[in-house]
Amino acid sequence: MAKLEGTELVEITKSRVKLIRERLKAAQDRQKSYADKRRRTLEFKVEDEVFLKVSPWKGIIRFQTRGKLNPRYIGPFRIIERIGAVAYRLQLTSELEKIHNVFHVSMLKKYVHDPSHVLEKPPVEVREDLNYAVQPIKVTDRKVKKLRSKEVPMVKVLWKSDRVKEETWETEALMRKQYASLFE
Secondary structure, three states: OOOOOHHHHHHHHHHHHHHHHHHHHHHHHHHHHHHHHHOOOOOOOOOOEEEEEOOOOOOOOOOOOOOOOOOOEEEEEEEEEEEOOOEEEEEOOHHHOOOOOEEEHHHEEEOOOOHHHOOOOOOOOOOOOOOOOOEEEEEEEEEEEEOOOOEEEEEEEEEEOOOOEEEEEEEHHHHHHHOHHHHO
16 A cells, blocks of 8 residues: 555545535534424514423423423413523513523413413402311320420320311410310
8 A cells, every 4th residue: 555645645634524524514404404394483572471381300490390290381471571582581470580580482382362271269258257176085195395494294185176186295284274174
């Protein structure tokens, strides 16, 4: 094999680099055409309403863990301003105030107003004559809670309500004061 020297080596190398660049460009163009077939142009106007994609990945936005019934999008939110070609500033609610309010267009989905989307809350009526009746049944256990400078006698009280029975530790002095019949 003949030994390559000087300018011949440079010319051969240049031609091979040029060939590699042409083939890389052709492969990039082919892949771009495949991607562009699926791509759709997303443009929103100021004052439009959009849904925000809930991102489960750490480092982007952590709303909650991903699950089957968790929402994929939240909102709708109003667009305040367009920033560049692919970013928008949203007017977020007070729960999301700690999140940066500029989002890439890929995180947004157009909201089409439909009256059936709006759910009305039934009116909540708070009446003062309603209460939750809980009565103590008996003392089931006793212990002495030791603090730094004193000892507090405690009693375990079995409570009865309309739905459940539960036991809690209460101070004996308070229970004697409120429910003296328990200690007779």
